[in-house]
Amino acid sequence: MSCVDINDGEAHIKPEFILPKEAVEKKEDSAASEGADSISEPPQKKQKVTGRNKKRPKLVKVPRSSKLCRQLWCLRIGEDPKTKCTYPNCVFSHDVTTFLSNKAEDKGTECHNFRTYGMCPYGLMCSFGSDHIEGTGNKVNGELWAKFENNPPVTNTLKKEVQQLLWKRKYDFTKALQAHRAAQSEMSKQKAEEEKAKKKEAENSVANKEDLKQEECEEEKENSCVSEEATSKMGEVGLATQDTSVEESEKTKGIGQAPEEDLIKLTSREKKKIDWRDKLYLAPLTTLGNLPFRRICKRLGADITCGEMALSVNLLQGSASEWALVKRHESEDVFGIQLCGSNAEAMIKCAELLDREIGVDFIDINMGCPIDLVYKQGGGSALMRRQSCLEHMVRGMTKVMSIPLTLKMRTGVYRDTSVAHSIIEKAKLWDVSMVTLHGRSKEQRYLKLADWKYIKECAVVADPMPLYGNGDIFTYEDYKFQKENSGVAGVMIGRGALIKPWIFKEIKEEKHWDITSSERFDLLKEYVSYGLEHWGSDNEGIEKTRRFLLEWLSFLHRYIPVGVLEQTQKINQRPPLYRGRDHLETLMISKSANDWIKISEMLLGPTPQDFEFLPKHKANAYG
Numbered sequence: 001m002s003c004v005d006i007n008d009g010e011a012h013i014k015p016e017f018i019l020p021k022e023a024v025e026k027k028e029d030s031a032a033s034e035g036a037d038s039i040s041e042p043p044q045k046k047q048k049v050t051g052r053n054k055k056r057p058k059l060v061k062v063p064r065s066s067k068l069c070r071q072l073w074c075l076r077i078g079e080d081p082k083t084k085c086t087y088p089n090c091v092f093s094h095d096v097t098t099f100l101s102n103k104a105e106d107k108g109t110e111c112h113n114f115r116t117y118g119m120c121p122y123g124l125m126c127s128f129g130s131d132h133i134e135g136t137g138n139k140v141n142g143e144l145w146a147k148f149e150n151n152p153p154v155t156n157t158l159k160k161e162v163q164q165l166l167w168k169r170k171y172d173f174t175k176a177l178q179a180h181r182a183a184q185s186e187m188s189k190q191k192a193e194e195e196k197a198k199k200k201e202a203e204n205s206v207a208n209k210e211d212l213k214q215e216e217c218e219e220e221k222e223n224s225c226v227s228e229e230a231t232s233k234m235g236e237v238g239l240a241t242q243d244t245s246v247e248e249s250e251k252t253k254g255i256g257q258a259p260e261e262d263l264i265k266l267t268s269r270e271k272k273k274i275d276w277r278d279k280l281y282l283a284p285l286t287t288l289g290n291l292p293f294r295r296i297c298k299r300l301g302a303d304i305t306c307g308e309m310a311l312s313v314n315l316l317q318g319s320a321s322e323w324a325l326v327k328r329h330e331s332e333d334v335f336g337i338q339l340c341g342s343n344a345e346a347m348i349k350c351a352e353l354l355d356r357e358i359g360v361d362f363i364d365i366n367m368g369c370p371i372d373l374v375y376k377q378g379g380g381s382a383l384m385r386r387q388s389c390l391e392h393m394v395r396g397m398t399k400v401m402s403i404p405l406t407l408k409m410r411t412g413v414y415r416d417t418s419v420a421h422s423i424i425e426k427a428k429l430w431d432v433s434m435v436t437l438h439g440r441s442k443e444q445r446y447l448k449l450a451d452w453k454y455i456k457e458c459a460v461v462a463d464p465m466p467l468y469g470n471g472d473i474f475t476y477e478d479y480k481f482q483k484e485n486s487g488v489a490g491v492m493i494g495r496g497a498l499i500k501p502w503i504f505k506e507i508k509e510e511k512h513w514d515i516t517s518s519e520r521f522d523l524l525k526e527y528v529s530y531g532l533e534h535w536g537s538d539n540e541g542i543e544k545t546r547r548f549l550l551e552w553l554s555f556l557h558r559y560i561p562v563g564v565l566e567q568t569q570k571i572n573q574r575p576p577l578y579r580g581r582d583h584l585e586t587l588m589i590s591k592s593a594n595d596w597i598k599i600s601e602m603l604l605g606p607t608p609q610d611f612e613f614l615p616k617h618k619a620n621a622y623g
Contacts, residue, residue, distance in 0.1 A: 011573040012566040019577045064091050068099045073123040077137035096124065096136045104539065106130050107605040112529045113537055118144030125538035153330045154291070154534075156358040158323040166318035176352040179399035180345050183392050272403050274334065274362060276434050276466040276489050279303040280504050283470065283494035284338040284364065284408070287616055288551055292530035295329050296523060297497055301504030304334045309366050312341035312350035326358060327534075338408065340366040342378030344389055348396035355401045362433065363401065365393065367409040370442045381410055381442035384419055387426070394430045404433030408470075408492075411454055413442045418454055421461045428465050435462060436492050439471040446495075449572070456486040468492050474499070474571035476507045496571060498555035514562040517585035524549065528603045543608070546600045553596040554615035557589055 069092035071085040081096050093099055104127070111128035113120040118141035120126050124133060132139045165171040282297045283289070284306040294305045307325050314322035328335050337360050341347040351363055367390070369380030376382075383390045398405050407427060412419040424435055437458055439450030450471025459467045466489030473479050474496040483491055496503050501523070502513050531545030560569045563581060580586035587595050593613050601607060 011560055011569050011575040013560070013575060013578045014564055014566055017564040017578045017580075019579055065093065067092050068096070068124060069094050072096060073125050074119070074121065075124060075137050076140060077134055079137060081136070100124065100133075100136065103129075107542065111537060112532050114139075114141070116533075117148045118142070118146075120537065122536050122538045122541065125536075127539055127542055128537055154327050155330070156323075156326050156328045156360070158318070158320065159357070162357055163318040163320075163323075166316060171353070173349045173352060175400050176345075176349040176396070179352075179396045180348050182399060183344070183348075183395035186395060187388070187392060271401070272361070274404055274433065276468070279334070279490045280507060281436070281468060281490055281492040282306065282497055282504075283492050284309055284336075284366075285494060285498065286369075287548075288498055288555070290548060291327055291329055291534050292527050292548070293501070293552065295331060295530050296527055297501050297504060298329075298331045300502050301508050302497070304336070305332045306336040306338050306364060309338050309340050309369060312339050312346050313343075315339075315350050315353065316346060326354070326360070328359065334361050336360060336362040336364050336406070338364040338366050340369060340374060340379050341393075342382065342386075342389070344392040344396060347393045348400060351397040351405075352400040355403060360403060362404040362406055363397070364406045364408055364436075365390075365397075367407055368438050368442075370410070370445055375442065381413055384409060384413055384423065384442075387423065390423070391426070391430065394427070394432060398431040405431070406434045406436065407432055408436040408438070410438045411441050411451060415441045415443045415448075417441075420454075421458050424458055424462045424465075424467070428462070432465065434466045434468065434489070436468040436470055438492075439469065446572075452482050452486050455482075455488065459487040459489075466490070470494065472496075472571050474503070475512070475568055476503075476510050477568065478571075479507045480510075495555070498552065499571070500556075500559045512562045512568070516561075517580065517582055517588055520556075520588060521584060524599065524603060527552070542604055546604050546607070547613075549600050549603070550593070550596050550613050551616055553599060554593075554617065557591060557596070560589070561585065 069085050069090055071087075072081050072094065075081055075084060075096065081094060085094060106129060107127040109128070109130055111120050111126055111131040113122070113126075114128075114132040120129075120132050120138065123129075123138045124136075126132070162171070280302055281304040282294060282302040285293075286309050289306070289308045294302075298305060307328075310322055310325045315326075326337050337354060339347060339350060339354075341350070347365070354360060354363060365383070366380055367383045369375070371380065374380040374382075378386060378389070383393075394405065394407075407423075409420055409423065418441070420437055424437075427435055437455050439452055439455050440446070440448060450469075452469065452471070455467075455469040455471075459469075468490045469482060469486055469488040470492040473482065473491055473493050478496075479491055482488075493503060500506075500515075502515060506513050527549060528545060531548060532541060535541040535544040535548075560575050561580065564578065575589075578589070580589055587599060590596070593615070597607060597611070597613060
């Protein structure tokens with residue numbers, strides 16, 4: 001299947017918004033002078049590094065001795081700090097008065113966490129602490145806090161006792177090991193039956209050839225000397241043969257084709273079921289598909305959400321940073337977790353662990369990640385070449401899960417070899433609930449438009465199992481056209497949601513939303529508030545929120561407001577240099593990371609000294 005090149009030309013901007021040639025040349029000269037200044041600097045010693053974004057700055061961590069002890073963060077008014085910390089060798093600071101006197105100036109006067117939940121979990125560390133710190137303690141709004149104390153809005157937090165069992169490798173995976181062995185046994189039995197069938201077929205083929213050859217010889221001999229008597233006898237034999245064939249056909253007439261429930265292997269237990277039809281699915285996006293972003297998309301109309309890609313091995317090791325990826329907000333009514341791994345046994349164990357310890361509606365196996373680091377280890381899109389391992393993985397995981405299992409894949413590894421249809425056909429027999437197909441190969445990344453013709457072919461193969469299509473959905477017209485013409489059960493949206501998260505609302509209302517700069521800024525405010533809940537309202541949490549906000553702005557700036565367009569924007573069209581309808585809109589559409597930093601400062605205050613930002617995700621389709 002051939003794909004269309006992404007180069008659709010420039011987006012069609014109304015003439016009154018396009019910058020004049022002199023302004024464009026001025027910008028280019030300015031960029032060139034900046035480049036010249038950097039060239040004139042003395043060359044530094046090269047350091048050998050691998051991977052993309054080699055100059056990406058790392059987060060600066062504060063030494064533990066200057067941090068306040070975690071046990072003292074939420075110290076309340078009148079409580080004695082000496083009774084709080086029970087660790088004799090604690091390396092953190094316990095001098096509350098000194099810490100507060102040396103604390104940096106607050107970023108603002110209102111703490112979102114305190115105003116929303118009645119208590120700030122970052123307490124004395126909070127960068128908006130003037131709202132709830134009184135003396136050396138924290139104020140608590142008892143009535144408001146009582147609503148959330150026993151019913152937190154965010155769940156799927158790793159329990160300390162479970163983490164310790166994982167660290168010590170004492171967690172009980174008996175069920176997973178049994179499923180692992182059962183899957184091996186099933187596959188060995190199936191392989192033996194297939195080999196036996198092939199051998200029998202080969203023997204029958206040889207026997208049929210010999211019988212045919214013998215019949216031909218006899219026929220030639222009989223034809224050479226045919227008598228009237230022989231002819232009459234042959235007629236009698238023919239009648240007898242005809243009668244026999246009629247009797248045999250009568251016997252086999254009632255057999256027919258086996259019913260569908262007998263052809264498809266059913267599970268012995270009842271699993272939770274999800275109605276996949278006509279849902280809008282927010283793709284599991286690495287780095288950018290975090291909980292604050294999912295909350296915004298959910299409010300704007302997304303039906304299904306899925307956590308960021310989590311590595312099964314790291315989850316089994318009890319890594320706190322990896323377990324943070326599986327957290328779920330109460331607004332996510334249909335929520336899944338995407339697992340990535342290359343080892344069947346580890347994936348089966350992880351499936352049992354998640355099914356038992358947290359609340360999740362489905363688990364998705366990542367078979368589409370094109371990142372070389374993942375691919376070389378046998379995970380992601382490499383599973384499309386390791387189909388035996390994939391089958392073992394799926395068979396084992398479905399045995400330990402009480403929730404549906406789904407697969408997300410690409411068309412194949414190589415651009416000229418599509419294999420998704422063959423995997424989908426097999427997946428129907430593996431108790432897979434749903435498959436999502438991204439219409440590009442691993443090699444193509446985003447260099448070509450998604451191949452929806454191939455997605456349509458796979459939808460036919462997948463029936464009756466639901467298939468979701470993914471790729472290049474950017475407007476409600478794109479959604480409507482591809483949904484109706486491909487026959488898919490639903491559509492997954494990734495980059496389209498990053499560039500304009502209100503795409504879900506546009507699809508459901510079937511209209512283009514000419515969102516203003518102030519409305520977009522309100523979305524950013526909402527994201528920052530959710531970020532301060534999720535990553536923290538202390539200095540480290542604020543800088544994490546800033547980093548993720550800037551990562552999102554590296555996609556969000558690609559949106560061209562409807563009011564300045566002559567024709568509908570396509571996802572991979574590059575706009576000419578143009579100005580917005582007001583100063584804020586012009587700032588938001590800028591391609592410069594310095595302008596994105598200015599937006600972050602409007603929301604989170606000044607950046608630290610020597611702060612710099614380089615986007616982590618830089619898609620080939622739009623640099």
